Amino acid sequence: MKKTVIAVVGPTAVGKTRLSLEIAKTFNGEVISGDSMQVFKGMDIGTAKITSHEMKGIPHYMIDIKNPDEPFSVADFQNHVQHHIDAISSRSKLPIIAGGSGLYIQGALYNYNFSEQPRDAEVTDRLERQLNRDGAGSLYNRLKITDPQQAAKIHPNNHRRVIRALEIFETTGKTMTEYQNEQVAESLYNPILIGLEMDRELLYKRINLRVDEMINAGLIEEAEYFYRQGLADYQSMKGIGYKEFIPYFKNEQTLDKSVELLKRNSRRYAKRQYTWFKNKMHVNWYEMTPETIEETFRKILRDLAGMLEEI
Known part of the structure; x- marks a missing residue:
């Protein structure tokens, strides 16, 4: 039971x-x-x-x-x-x-x-460099385009979750929303x-x-x-x-x-x-x-x- x-x-x-x-x-x-x-x-x-x-x-x-x-x-x-x-x-x-x-x-x-898709250190590092170079807005705007449903759930200043959502999309070709819906x-x-x-x-x-x-x-x-x-x-x-x-x-x-x-x-x-x-x-x-x-x-x-x- x-x-x-x-x-x-x-x-x-x-x-x-x-x-x-x-x-x-x-x-x-x-x-x-x-x-x-x-x-x-x-x-x-x-x-x-x-x-x-x-x-x-x-x-x-x-x-x-x-x-x-x-x-x-x-x-x-x-x-x-x-x-x-x-x-x-x-x-x-x-x-x-x-x-x-x-x-x-x-x-x-x-x-x-949550652990099935491993982290890709290279992609994460690149996204973090972009965050430091261009600011949080650039990454968040990318997420709004690639996965608007996930972007609506994540605060723009939650850099860790924004980067993770983009990383999953870049490494799998599947959005975080699609991943969660499965x-x-x-x-x-x-x-x-x-x-x-x-x-x-x-x-x-x-x-x-x-x-x-x-x-x-x-x-x-x-x-x-x-x-x-x-x-x-x-x-x-x-x-x-x-x-x-x-x-x-x-x-x-x-x-x-x-x-x-x-x-x-x-x-x-x-x-x-x-x-x-x-x-x-x-x-x-x-x-x-x-x-x-x-x-x-x-x-x-x-x-x-x-x-x-x-x-």
């Missing part, structure tokens, strides 16, 4: 962490982080990483497993998560994935084959996806407030520490919450401008998260407001109890 997996998804700052804890306590579960940035050690404030105290004794996985100077791919995430799902299930516990990294969660649940859509598991959504303006206010709280908690100092370690060009510093401060550390941008960009990028990321989960996966959505959180969580737990009984 297929293993049952709960996934709590949705945009940043909507309440996924709290709900995952409620589900774990109610259904004897353990939590796997579905955030692609929380794997990096020490990058705590900018990734809104759950603390040991907040875990309330619930085991959590996929947190602090990589050094910030190490790469971490979707395929790596997939392998780790599938291992934890098997291990948690073997202890008669319920695996719960909580996070907003849509491609990563989809890849783990549906076993997409994947088998059936999941390895019985996935139950619970999505949290919120009025857009209300969510944006919560995101802005969260950024202010992160700043007060020491986010700038955290980002500067890793910048001073020489990690500015590493994957870990490309994440929202860190990359916005690099121009400030270089004296190329004011602190106020960096904070403004962080809020803007976080809001835009939340919008992209909505779009991904709404278009790519079958999710049971629940509308959230600050006044109805407790009531909504009780409804979700009741609905989950019924869904689990039917499996």
Whole structure:
């Protein structure tokens, strides 16, 4: 029989962490982080990483497993998560994935084959030289022409994914979209996806407030520490919450401008998260407001109890 997996998804700052804890306590579960940035050690404030105290004794996985100077791919995430799902299930516990990294969660649940096409170092180096010479816009414009569907999913500043999509096209003659469409859509598991959504303006206010709280908690100092370690060009510093401060550390941008960009990028990321989960996966959505959180969580737990009984 297929293993049952709960996934709590949705945009940043909507309440996924709290709900995952409620589900774990109610259904004897353990939590796997579905955030692609929380794997990096020490990058705590900018990734809104759950603390040991907040875990309330619930085991959590996929947190602090990589050094910030190490790469971490979707395929790596997939392998780790599938291992934890098997291990948690073997202890008669319920695996719960909580996070907003849509491609990563989809890849783990549906076993997409990300590693079949090896990297071509020569092509990658050439594309990176072009990036440095002509700027990100030139590569992104090429991707919009060769694979417009993939370009719509990738932020223009996500250089790593833009280069990977172009590299696959150049080495195989097949676009990343074609490559992904060939994947088998059936999941390895019985996935139950619970999505949290919120009025857009209300969510944006919560995101802005969260950024202010992160700043007060020491986010700038955290980002500067890793910048001073020489990690500015590493994957870990490309994440929202860190990359916005690099121009400030270089004296190329004011602190106020960096904070403004962080809020803007976080809001835009939340919008992209909505779009991904709404278009790519079958999710049971629940509308959230600050006044109805407790009531909504009780409804979700009741609905989950019924869904689990039917499996």
